[in-house]
Amino acid sequence: MNFTTSEENHIKCIYHLQQVTGLVNTNSLAAEMQTRPASVTDMLKKLKAKKLLHYERYKGFKLNEAGKKAALDVVRKHRLWEFFLVEKLKFDWDKVHPIAEELEHINSAELIQRLDNFLGNPSFDPHGDPIPDKHGKIPVINQQNLSTVTLKKMLTVSSVTNQSVQMLEMLKHYNITLGSQLMVLKKFEFDESLEIKVLKQSPCIISEQVAKNVFVQYV
Amino acid sequence: MNFTTSEENHIKCIYHLQQVTGLVNTNSLAAEMQTRPASVTDMLKKLKAKKLLHYERYKGFKLNEAGKKAALDVVRKHRLWEFFLVEKLKFDWDKVHPIAEELEHINSAELIQRLDNFLGNPSFDPHGDPIPDKHGKIPVINQQNLSTVTLKKMLTVSSVTNQSVQMLEMLKHYNITLGSQLMVLKKFEFDESLEIKVLKQSPCIISEQVAKNVFVQYV
DNA sequence: TATTATTTTTAGATTTGTCTAAATTTATTT
DNA sequence: AAATAAATTTAGACAAATCTAAAAATAATA
DSSP states (O other): OOOOHHHHHHHHHHHHHHHHHSSBOHHHHHHHHTSOHHHHHHHHHHHHHTTOEEEOTTSOEEEOHHHHHHHHHHHHHHHHHHHHHHHTTOOOTTTOHHHHHHHTTOOOHHHHHHHHHHTTOOSBOTTSOBOOOTTOOOOOOOOEEGGGOOTTOOEEEEEESOOOHHHHHHHHHTTOOTTOEEEEEEEETTTTEEEEEETTSOOEEEOHHHHTTEEEEEO | OOOOHHHHHHHHHHHHHHHHHSSBOHHHHHHHHTSOHHHHHHHHHHHHHTTOEEEOTTSOEEEOHHHHHHHHHHHHHHHHHHHHHHHTTOOOTTTOHHHHHHHTTOOOHHHHHHHHHHTTOOSBOTTSOBOOOTTSOOOOOOOEEGGGOOTTOOEEEEEESOOOHHHHHHHHHTTOOTTOEEEEEEEOTTTOOEEEEETTSOOEEEOHHHHTTEEEEEO
């Protein structure tokens, strides 16, 4: 089935929220979508009519299997386009999100399949997020939150959750990118901030808030 | 300035029509856009308000300089994407039009500039149509309609006007593509059909209607 | 040139996606 | 458990892009 741009945006957003909270509620989706709760309710009725979610008035909602597949289709398109923009067009990784946000709504299965092949069937996008395959299957990696990691072990940055421009600019400032090698030297109990050392850089301190958004693997 | 998808489609269509007829009228634009004359009138008011065209009720209309620049921007995007789809994603040239029709509405000057560079700043798209540069400048070629050409001189196919799937399929059947070498052997006065010989193919006959849509250069 | 035909425009309706304000339901606190 | 607060939904409005049907302007023709 085909969806409108607005439907796809809602589906994708519900998907991300329900991965964290299980059930999603109207207000948080409205906040995330920068829209009004009343508009969310309107859209929920449409998505329910299209049999994409479990939803009862006042009770919260979540995508069913069909809805999840639809969401993964959009995620796949988004991440493939991000990969294209960074790898082929040489965009900075912190600039591609808004453009991919438009490209993801172009509906042509053949286009996406060919793009995937052209890019070499990548498994992860430039932010380190996994790219679902055409059946919605997501590659898994053995990654861990930077704030939960053993001290003084060498690590590789494998993904970054929060993709706000501010966050990504900050990481750039610290010279942290995907694949960067680093080590946590010390954890300050007071505010849970971390002293880290990025390979070839002098040690620095990052807040718990930043650490929570950085995922790593042991080398 | 930025335009909606519908505005861009109308602008582009007016541009193509006024290249042939000078002034454009409501009915022909409606026919070309597969919409209703009343809808065209509505859109004309909007485009006039945005100062993109010369238009007086009941008198016909045409793009002014600002309108032409807007049209060429869309044409540029469309043809760059077509080039990408054929050259990089290996689509058949007769399948790319509808997808480029969607991609052309993504508005990011940086995206298009980078795409242009990535593709090697091509001057012609896969149908042989010239790609305007970012200032709206169109490369010129010395081409001629196949129906007006001297007999028994070697020619190269440089562009194809009518891009309907039927037309393109037919050319594929005759083994005519951009760059194909061919020669007109005979013109039948009765119906203006042509006997042509494509290099390495046996001679065949094409109608005047087809010939009128094929442009060539002398080798 | 008067009449008819064609083209174009207006007037008013429809659909989609959104909004505000008010009403309803559920949750939280005295 | 009653009162208050928060979340959610309904009702009704609006803008954009389209449509149909009817009116108005222009063009063609008898």
